[in-house]
Amino acid sequence: MIDAVSYHSESGSLELLDQTLLPVEIRKVRCTSEHEVAHAIVSMKVRGAPAIGVAAAYGIALGLASKANQSGDFNSALDAICKLLAATRPTAGNLFWAIDRVKRVVLAAAGGDFIKGADLALKEAHAIKAEDIAMCRRIGEFGATLLKDGETWLTHCNAGALATAGYGTALGVFRAAREQGKNFKIFVDETRPLLQGARLTAWELSQEGFDATLICDNMAGSLIRDDRVQGVVVGADRITSKGFVANKIGTYPLAVLAKYNGVPFYVAAPESTFDMSLSYGDEIKIEERDHNEVRFIGGVQIAPDNMPVYNPAFDVTPPELITAIITDKGIIRPIYGQTIPEIIGRKRPESLS
Numbered sequence: 001m002i003d004a005v006s007y008h009s010e011s012g013s014l015e016l017l018d019q020t021l022l023p024v025e026i027r028k029v030r031c032t033s034e035h036e037v038a039h040a041i042v043s044m045k046v047r048g049a050p051a052i053g054v055a056a057a058y059g060i061a062l063g064l065a066s067k068a069n070q071s072g073d074f075n076s077a078l079d080a081i082c083k084l085l086a087a088t089r090p091t092a093g094n095l096f097w098a099i100d101r102v103k104r105v106v107l108a109a110a111g112g113d114f115i116k117g118a119d120l121a122l123k124e125a126h127a128i129k130a131e132d133i134a135m136c137r138r139i140g141e142f143g144a145t146l147l148k149d150g151e152t153w154l155t156h157c158n159a160g161a162l163a164t165a166g167y168g169t170a171l172g173v174f175r176a177a178r179e180q181g182k183n184f185k186i187f188v189d190e191t192r193p194l195l196q197g198a199r200l201t202a203w204e205l206s207q208e209g210f211d212a213t214l215i216c217d218n219m220a221g222s223l224i225r226d227d228r229v230q231g232v233v234v235g236a237d238r239i240t241s242k243g244f245v246a247n248k249i250g251t252y253p254l255a256v257l258a259k260y261n262g263v264p265f266y267v268a269a270p271e272s273t274f275d276m277s278l279s280y281g282d283e284i285k286i287e288e289r290d291h292n293e294v295r296f297i298g299g300v301q302i303a304p305d306n307m308p309v310y311n312p313a314f315d316v317t318p319p320e321l322i323t324a325i326i327t328d329k330g331i332i333r334p335i336y337g338q339t340i341p342e343i344i345g346r347k348r349p350e351s352l353s
Contacts, residue, residue: 002161002204005046005054005129007122012065014058016046019162023203034063034081041088041095044194048163049237049273050132053094056085057125060102064118074112078103090285091246091314093238093275098128132165135270135328139169140176143233143268143326147177151230152185154220157248158200159235159268169268170233171204173326178210186212187229189220191248193293193311217250224261232258233326236269243319243335244281245269249312255321264323271328274344281316289313 004017014031020043021027029045031037037059040046046055063081082099089095102124110117147153153174160171167175174186186205191197198214205212215223223229232254238246245251245267258265278284291309295301303309319335326332329346332339 001166002207003166004048004051004162005058005165007058007125012062014055014062016040016055017162018045019047019200020045022162022199031059032062033066034059034084037062038084038088041085047196048158048235049092049094050136050164050169050270051162052089052092053098053272054125054129054132054165056088056095057098057102057121057128059085060099060106061118061121061125064106064114064121068114068118070114074110074114074117075107077114078106078117089287091237091287094270094272096275097272101128129165132270132272133167135272136164136167136169136172137176138328139268139270139326140167140172140174142328142331143173143266144176144180144182146264146266146324146326146331147173147182147184147231149182150184152187152228153231153233154187154189154223154229154254155201155232156189156197156234156251156254157191158196158204160201160204162200162204163235168204169235169270169326171201173233173266173268174205174210175208184211186210187220187223188212188214189217189250189254190214191250192217193297195297196248220254221257224257224263229263231264231266233266233268236267236273236325237314238278238284239267239269239274239325239340240278240280240283241274241276241340242279243322243325243332243340244278244284245317245319245322245325246281246284246286246314247317249315252315252317252321255317259321265321266324266326267317267322268326271344274327274340276341276344281318284314284316286316287313 016029018027105124106117160168294309295303324333
């Protein structure tokens, strides 16, 4: 299993698989402070909502450990570390969920001691990582029941092991289906502007020998229209209590295409992606990224320097376009009413406790 986020106790450092270099080069980035972790998240060396949540949890541990021999107020230092990491990516719900979880544990038991706080944060980060892998496996098990033998499905961006602590959400559905002995094909769209589909999902699937084909983003509509796609599955960065899903830009038009052509559209996400404090899509803060991500591809300029650019990293898909949300607690369908609060509020399955 690809391990994109790994902590090394011997060196007290966090190693991240640099996803900006894939698929051409495989290189690890070593982080020893919260500042290095924050930079890795902002620069997308580590990306994917669950993965950056795990990385941020470890970042808190690194930050507290680095201050063990310094004087200063513990609570202020912890708050500064958490604010730094929270400011990296505004849309991903898992990031804030992980930071809040670690912060609560540390405040409850550290007693103002930096060394004890760092140990508590590290233990909680390990737990978050292990739980994310287990949740993704459960998502895969539930999702695989929806994929029939012989079908062809389409996926967008990267919601695999690279985007999580391991196994993946949308790609976890494919992994679980193959483990069940099903034969199927996958279309992978390139996902402009940073090509996470072409660079990352295609790499993951080819590494594991899946029957996958890469397409340009603008080819999806004709494939769906021509009955060459029987299902679409994507990940998510934040989901509201009423089922509005923020995911990589380009998700919404895929959902519209699927709805118009009668193709099931599924979202795969763990409990940590749900933000029950939000109801509607316009409440989700959408990150806008560097304009040069659109002006350049792989370091090659493709547009004039003075051409204005609009570069939102995510869009929001409303619940009426979503067939079901596949979670670690079960399949949510329909998306309306109290369905999400009821299922997400359930006790975690024993295998994840």
